[in-house]
Amino acid sequence: MLKANKLFLGIVIVFFILAILSWNIEGGLFVSPPHFPKPTYSIEGNPPTSAGFKLGRKLFYESRLSADNTISCGSCHNQFAAFTHHGHDLSHGIYDRLGKRNAPPIMNLAWNKYFMWDGGVLDLDLQPIIPITDSNEMNESLSCVLDKLKADKEYPQLFKEAFGSTEINTEKLMKALSQFMVMLVSANAKYDSVKRQSGVVFTAEEKAGEVIFIQTCSSCHVPPLFTSDKFATNGILSQQEVDNGRFDITLDENDKGKFRIPSLRNVMLTAPYMHDGRFREIDDVLLHYKKKYNMSDSSIHYLKSFLHSLTDQDFINDVRFSEQ
Amino acid sequence: MPLANRKGVLDPAAYKGDENMYWGWNTGYIFFKMEGQSDSAQLNKAGTRKYMYHIGLYGGMNTPTINNIKQIDLALSDKSSVRVKNNKPLLVEINADIMQAFTGAGDLKIAEHTVVMVSPFSAVIANNYAKMFKVVGVK
Numbered sequence: 001m002l003k004a005n006k007l008f009l010g011i012v013i014v015f016f017i018l019a020i021l022s023w024n025i026e027g028g029l030f031v032s033p034p035h036f037p038k039p040t041y042s043i044e045g046n047p048p049t050s051a052g053f054k055l056g057r058k059l060f061y062e063s064r065l066s067a068d069n070t071i072s073c074g075s076c077h078n079q080f081a082a083f084t085h086h087g088h089d090l091s092h093g094i095y096d097r098l099g100k101r102n103a104p105p106i107m108n109l110a111w112n113k114y115f116m117w118d119g120g121v122l123d124l125d126l127q128p129i130i131p132i133t134d135s136n137e138m139n140e141s142l143s144c145v146l147d148k149l150k151a152d153k154e155y156p157q158l159f160k161e162a163f164g165s166t167e168i169n170t171e172k173l174m175k176a177l178s179q180f181m182v183m184l185v186s187a188n189a190k191y192d193s194v195k196r197q198s199g200v201v202f203t204a205e206e207k208a209g210e211v212i213f214i215q216t217c218s219s220c221h222v223p224p225l226f227t228s229d230k231f232a233t234n235g236i237l238s239q240q241e242v243d244n245g246r247f248d249i250t251l252d253e254n255d256k257g258k259f260r261i262p263s264l265r266n267v268m269l270t271a272p273y274m275h276d277g278r279f280r281e282i283d284d285v286l287l288h289y290k291k292k293y294n295m296s297d298s299s300i301h302y303l304k305s306f307l308h309s310l311t312d313q314d315f316i317n318d319v320r321f322s323e324q
Numbered sequence: 325m326p327l328a329n330r331k332g333v334l335d336p337a338a339y340k341g342d343e344n345m346y347w348g349w350n351t352g353y354i355f356f357k358m359e360g361q362s363d364s365a366q367l368n369k370a371g372t373r374k375y376m377y378h379i380g381l382y383g384g385m386n387t388p389t390i391n392n393i394k395q396i397d398l399a400l401s402d403k404s405s406v407r408v409k410n411n412k413p414l415l416v417e418i419n420a421d422i423m424q425a426f427t428g429a430g431d432l433k434i435a436e437h438t439v440v441m442v443s444p445f446s447a448v449i450a451n452n453y454a455k456m457f458k459v460v461g462v463k
Binding site for chain 1: 326328330339348388389444
């Protein structure tokens with residue numbers, strides 16, 4: 001009987017170890033929050049490792065990704081502002097060139113089906129090519145970036161630690177950046193604590209705001225990611241509007257002026273707002289929707305309280321995500 | 325297509341600068357690229373008369389778009405068949421007539437269409453260049 005127990009215990013331990021090992025291989029460092037859906041990004045195809053994540057972080061803050069070695073991804077995606085460009089309405093490239101759209105937050109990208117405001121990119125591994133090569137952003141060619149990294153003293157060794165060999169190519173460069181970016185998960189706002197029933201509760205105002213939010217906003221800004229990952233007009237286009245948004249990708253007249261619905265997580269930190277950063281303050285945005293949906297002052301007040309509960313202090317203060 | 329499969333000419337880093345055939349902002353590849361100066365071209369903001377034709381679009385992944393992928397059949401010769409003998413290599417000579425890009429199926433006038441990339445007119449140019457290849461000899 002004792003022997004059988006020992007054997008059983010041994011089998012259980014072996015299974016337990018196997019389970020841990022396979023979990024590590026499948027997802028690496030990445031952990032999907034329990035209240036989130038299944039990620040869209042193929043984590044199994046590029047599981048973040050400690051070495052890959054660190055390399056991706058170094059590349060994210062690497063100014064040699066730009067033509068004149070002045071700006072990095074982190075230049076326009078500041079952690080304290082939920083990885084947006086605080087105070088900048090339009091993206092800001094080398095030689096003070098301006099793009100035509102507002103730098104969006106980098107968070108929870110593992111769940112995106114579409115990237116960029118117009119959804120022209122469908123794979124996170126291909127996204128960084130746009131800001132690197134756009135003449136209004138980093139204005140650099142991928143082959144030059146690869147040449148610069150190959151000539152560096154540290155990078156070949158770091159690529160070896162992450163991917164097994166000192167060779168540096170497009171695939172490894174993009175996969176390292178993706179390993180860093182998929183780890184930027186924001187799922188620890190007050191909202192999340194309330195939903196996890198961890199003892200934290202909404203104030204009366206936040207609760208009232210949530211009710212209004214669900215009625216008015218949640219068909220586009222669907223919890224828990226607070227976006228439907230679809231495209232919509234927000235009613236702010238004028239006749240003089242020069243940006244056709246989603247139309248540029250699909251050439252469908254119905255898509256004129258449509259942009260990807262942004263997540264509202266950390267929205268209090270991501271001013272200015274809208275695809276062109278035209279609204280400086282959250283109050284400007286709320287006023288726009290107040291008119292659009294004919295809402296009362298008190299509704300807007302409660303809504304704002306609720307939006308505050310989406311701010312994730314752990315995310316913006318996590319030192320793993322900061323420039324080292 | 326995952327990056328792991330994008331090697332050789334499909335590698336987004338395969339070409340430098342203007343030669344690049346990878347399309348980043350609306351992910352895909354440019355199938356046909358022709359640029360140059362022409363007195364007929366409309367004056368652009370930089371004050372030059374430069375025409376640019378970048379033809380791509382493959383039909384879209386999640387949302388249907390124009391599909392400019394062309395499959396063409398080329399007749400080998402007037403003779404009914406070509407035989408490969410004793411594993412000897414066969415040389416098929418194909419000429420590309422660039423004028424067909426302007427006249428092949430419909431008219432492309434530089435004065436009217438100075439820059440064409442993703443507009444519906446790209447389909448006209450794609451239909452044109454599909455007619456540019458011709459087998460001129462088999463040895």
